[in-house]
Amino acid sequence: MRVAVLTVSDRCAGGEAEDKSGPALADAVKRFGAEVASSEIVPDERKQIEAVLCKWADSGRVDVILTTGGTGVALRDVTPEATLEVVDRRVPGIAEAMRAASMKTTPRAMLSRAVTGVRGKCLVINLPGSPKGAVECFEVVADVLEHAVDLLAGRTAH
Numbered sequence: 001m002r003v004a005v006l007t008v009s010d011r012c013a014g015g016e017a018e019d020k021s022g023p024a025l026a027d028a029v030k031r032f033g034a035e036v037a038s039s040e041i042v043p044d045e046r047k048q049i050e051a052v053l054c055k056w057a058d059s060g061r062v063d064v065i066l067t068t069g070g071t072g073v074a075l076r077d078v079t080p081e082a083t084l085e086v087v088d089r090r091v092p093g094i095a096e097a098m099r100a101a102s103m104k105t106t107p108r109a110m111l112s113r114a115v116t117g118v119r120g121k122c123l124v125i126n127l128p129g130s131p132k133g134a135v136e137c138f139e140v141v142a143d144v145l146e147h148a149v150d151l152l153a154g155r156t157a158h
Helices: 021-032 046-059 079-086 092-103 107-111 131-153
Strands: 002-008 035-042 064-068 116-119 122-127
Touching: 002 021, 002 046, 021 035, 021 064, 021 131, 035 046, 046 064, 046 079, 046 116, 046 122, 064 131, 079 116, 079 122, 092 107, 092 116, 092 122, 092 131, 122 131
Parallel strands: 002 035, 002 064, 064 122
Antiparallel strands: 116 122
């Protein structure tokens, strides 16, 4: 499974802060046994997020895109809107499972607007912006990702 990690953060993209979520997520992906095919940092700008999601999903070289950041209710949090703009179909159960698991740790999880969807044969999953939240949410859904990738590739019967 080939995974790309997109960090969405004005401060990290501007060099004002170190990206800790992207590398933490990449490490979790590798521990899971998947390949990190690409990683990038963009500011909280819809068009830039959309452009990277489309580039990766349409390349045929990425099975899953994990975004970290921009999923809350702050005015600059636009990752869900950018994701919804580029996906063909939503997969709400993944985001619901992450929120449900996160609610056991913090009531603030209910503020997450993370979405999940499919563009072509690529699964796009929004994760929280904190390293801890991103890794915990990835771990919630990691076991179903390979099956989802197989289904999208036409390798598994329904």
